[in-house]
Amino acid sequence: MSYFFQLVASGIVVGSIYALSGLGFVLIYKSSRVLNIAHGQFIALGAFITYALTVGLHIPIYISFLLSLIITFLIAMSVERIFLRRLIGEPIISVIMVTIGLMSILDGLIYLTPFGTENFSFPEFLPKTPIALGGVSISWTQFVGVIITVILIAGFSWFFKKSTIGISMRAVSDDQLASMSIGISIPRVFGLAWAAAGFSAAAAGGIIANITGLNFDTLVSFGIIVFPVVILGGLDSIFGAVVAGIILGLIQQFAAGYLDGLWGLFGTADLLPWFILLIILLIKPHGLFGVHEIERV
């Protein structure tokens, strides 16, 4: 039974990271209806900036984590300004393809640095002895990661529900024309949405990198796994992203814990989210908590 609870615990850890990654994706989709395919690259960027600041410049890790959030915030904002601002009003298809191109560009830029090919890991800064709780053990990095995730998600939910900018973002996602007519600057909202997405992606990157180490492919794969998460939760629901992230985290851990090795199957943890995605697309495309506004063909 303790094996089961161990799986539940690590499932929740992984799931909360998925939730945080999915959050940034949902932010962009919610305000501008753009699928940001380059999300994984932003996650990786945040992780690498944190590492470079901590190890290269010897800044304490908490401060460098905050700095990386701010830097990625600015990078994401300028990406929106340079590449996506011109495409407002273009068909959504070409905007999505621009993010695909962006993904390739960021890939190339990261490959230019040593981070693209080599593996690094953060220096230990938390106690090494894991927290033991009735047979379940969680390492301190995972614990702190979950705490930060919970704080950030709560912060973002508050931001969206109560703050003026958050409300204007929701207004834009609801009806662009109407929100323009009451004086909301749509380009500014889009820029802020991208910046907020970069912010949350960098946070996710910093946490993932502390747990799994810095490997470019691993970090980017968190940006790809976001798709099953947000589809399951509903593309435009922050709460959905959180729930779906934890569900998928649990499913993956159970698959890795119980299914692997059965019937000669391996790597089911990587496969199951995509099957779930396809099934959800076929039977309930708006996901668990998404708005039912999908146009039927």
Add this chain to the structure above:
Amino acid sequence: MSQNRWLATGNFFTSHKQEQRIFFTHLDRLIFICFLVLAFAWPLFFKLGNKNMLVIDNILVAIIAIYGLNLLTGYTGLISIGHAAFVGVGAYTLATFSRILGDSHVLLTHAWPLMILLAGGVGAVIGAFVGLPALRLKHLYLVIATLSFQMIFQWVINFSKFFNQGQTIAIGRVFWFAGKVTRSQHYLFWYYVALIFVVLFGFGVRNLLRTRYGRCLVAVRDNDRAADAMGMHPGFTKVYAFALSGFLAGVAGALHAYLWRGVGFESFTLHHSINYLAMAIVGGLGSLMGSFFGPTAIFMLDVQVEHLSEFAKTLFPSALDLATALRPLSFGLVIVLFLMFEPRGIANWWRILRSYLKLWPFRY
């Protein structure tokens, strides 16, 4: 009514049929035939090294794949980030035969045209299957469906013993009327085979787009409600577009497998899907000419990037392989810049050039 069919001075169409003609003047047709003869004849006069010949063969195979992607993304308006997986389905159809029957079974070596078409058929079936969500969903969600197909394909190849866990599965040399295609003839032989397929499918696609079955794709792209009102079923049309695209991708995959004499997982990853999209965008979405320009431009860029990184290595010797960085960087830049400044791709430059030459020296 007699007009000059050699040098038309304007449009004198009196019927829809006339407007749908492929060649408007005899001159167009003559130039096209000359070009075709040249494409078939030049290897008799010039001998290129294997390396260059391989690049040309790759371009031709990619052109067939891009026909498929262009039908799907350009004409029907459905983005696919899983096109490399569709190409992979074709290649792995051959690999399946090779694993069951051995890599130089008669079916693989003698009946290869049949195998290529069979691979296309399998691609079409899988394509239609992946396109099934199109019966209910619109473009944003379809993008994700193709992405998940790409991921599932990668998993299936990587984790199944049958497919050698992604390692190369060999495919034997084929036979021709004159006997086995030897090492020195290999690239030349597949150049001709690929060229014949390119020409055949080029005509096929061009003609398809003149019929109702092709024009319904464009109608669904432009406005699917209007298309629905005109009696087309948008969902089935999209599934059919996926099947067509899967067929062409499957054929390209089979040719790729024969050309490289083996099937390996690393040719069909997400990066290749993005490369295919880059080719389609650079060439020009929704234009048949674009399917020729895109792969050519991207492969030329690839060759230049490789030259550049080799040159850089002589300047600053470092452990870093510059090509791995420059390749995605340049492809991404090309995609983004074309989408921002020339969304209609190189095909648009071609159109401008043509109309310029037609009017030359009177530029009005």
